Amino acid sequence: MKTLLSHACVILAWSTLAGCVATSVREPFPALSDASVMGMTRGPSESRLQWHEDAQELRTFADRHEVEAxxxxxxxxxxxARLIQQRRALARQLRAAADxxxxxxDEMP
Known part of the structure; x- marks a missing residue:
């Protein structure tokens, strides 16, 4: 029983660390960044593509949380039991944000 708990904790710790590293390396969502401060502007198609990529990444995070649960x-x-509920709730929230x-x-010009 203790071994199973330690395996679950190791999996949880690694996935959390991987998620933190992945999010710290990426640039912020286009909606949250100020293009004028960055000194560049994106065309509508580039912004739309970036938004779709961000949505897909959120779905990937949601899938990871479902697997952990x-x-x-x-x-x-x-x-x-509470941790499982939290993981599933977070996965639902991530999928809703991705949608x-x-x-x-899709509504962008």
Missing amino acids: EVLLQHPVPTD QIDKRA
């Missing part, structure tokens, strides 16, 4: 579900520990980003990208 499934791993924790397969190796239940009394304290894991909103895609919708806004």
